[in-house]
Amino acid sequence: MNISSIRKNYLKDHLNEQEAGDDPIALFGNWLDDAVKSGVCEPTAMVLSTISPEGYPSSRVVLLKGLDNGRLHFYTNYTSNKGRHLNENPRASLLFFWGELERQVRFEGAVTKLPAADSDEYFLSRPYESRIGALVSRQSSVVVGREDLDREFARLFERMKSNQEEIIRPEYWGGYALDPLSVEFWQGRANRLHDRLRYTMTKNNWVRERLSP
């Protein structure tokens, strides 16, 4: 297969300053709504990039679980690789790519842990089996084999069920919020002349600029 010949012309939509408005969080909310309504696979999936202590960028997909006061929430294991990176360097980027809509949104900003009460509440809202999964997984550590995970899951499931124990959040699992300092919207256009609008937080206000594609 000749992958260099794969080419797509983007013709679906456009993004102009007037329609975009002054508030990138409001615009993001509208684009997220569009993504959910259009039925794209995992519309809340976003690529989280962190920096390792050695200075290497590291990316993985996580799910957006809340948008509150302009801050983006996600949940994970605090002792995972990303958790350790954020401990040392609490800055990250989040990227959404909605191919079917020919759109990308990029956030950059500072990351803080959510209050324990918020993580408790979200953890309890998760399905029973997912909560057991969080207890079983020491995310990002090496495991001998798949069987070990399945065995531990079955053991905990039986124990919890027979004791009728409620599964509460382990302290190594919880949420983060990214507070954006910049947000960039990309809408694919014809002839590679895409629309890019970037909002940068400057003296407590969003400043909007158009970027060359």
Ligand SMILES: Cc1cc2nc3c(=O)[nH]c(=O)nc-3n(C[C@H](O)[C@H](O)[C@H](O)COP(=O)(O)O)c2cc1C
């Ligand atoms: C669609 C999708 C959704 C995911 N959602 C999450 C999530 O919300 N939280 C999470 O910790 N990992 C999630 N993952 C798994 C991560 O991509 C990653 O494998 C894991 O968090 C370990 O990353 P790390 O070793 O860099 O810390 C998701 C993966 C995919 C493909």
